[in-house]
Amino acid sequence: MLWPVLVANLPIVRIASWNVNSLNARMPRVTEWLQIMEPDILCIQETKMAQDAFPTDEFAQMGYESIHHGQGRWNGVAILSKVGIDDPSPDFSDGDDPDSDARIVWATCGGIRVASAYVPNGRTPEDDHYQYKLAWFARLRAHLDANCDPSQPVAVLGDFNVAPEDRDVWDIKAFEGATHVTKPERDAFYNIVDWGLVDVFREQYPDQDGLYSYYDYTKGRFHKREGIRIDFILASEPLASTTKFSLVDRNARKGEKPSDHVPLMADFAF
DNA sequence: ATGGTGGACCTTCCA
Secondary structure (H helix, E strand, O other): OOHHHHOOOOOOEEEEEEEOOOHHHHHHHHHHHHHHHOOOEEEEEOOOOOHHHOOHHHHHHOOOEEEEEOOOOOOOEEEEEOOOOEEEEEOOOOOOOOOOOOOEEEEEEOOEEEEEEEOOOOOOOOOHHHHHHHHHHHHHHHHHHHHOOOOOOEEEEEEOOOOOOHHHEOOHHHHOOOOOOOHHHHHHHHHHHOOOEEEHHHHHOOOOOOOOOEOOOHHHOOOOOOOEOOEEEEEEHHHHOOEEEEEEOHHHHOOOOOOOEOOEEEEEOO
């Protein structure tokens, strides 16, 4: 345990993201993980929970304020914060056309504009959902253009459902004709990055391959290390330039009732 | 053997 000593005199904000695949099913794992890692901010995706079912009190007892944008059976995103929840905003604030799904929520936490994002899956390149996915990415970019400033601390975290490079999947040949690796999806992802965001994990570990954020439940994918890197902590330069530590917590995929995604975490001396 | 899992929900959709 050397590194906490090394950074003990720096103000650190610890930010995490986790697609939990049902917060009801995952609550024991989430509370355990919060107690171990003690993030200041946790972005949650796929709560699969109605708005009024969110365990606000239970998180409050652990010291977290929260904002949930819930839908019910599908989707649902939330932000937990020990450093404040200011200007909370569900969805995209671009007028009178709300998204059909609860896929993004925003809040300012400790001076950082934070988004918890769950990008549509796409299903297949021929599916209407694939076009919805591309449009959703464009809408996120437009929201950033209109409402945020990359010279200020901004962090967009979540499940982007895109593997940006071939090395972000265990075997690119297994993805022929599939979503998550097509050029339009990758272009849409990089269009978000190009607004002024840094893939914090890749920046810190440019040569680290084989450490993925998602492993399909089926076919023994996890123990065969057959995963994909589709979850990201994207931070604007004022934040990303202060990165001290980042983690893809593969251990969280082990044990009883894991999510199919693992949590990501980063420490910023901000 | 051409499937393999898991979550929501009620019979099938979604990832």
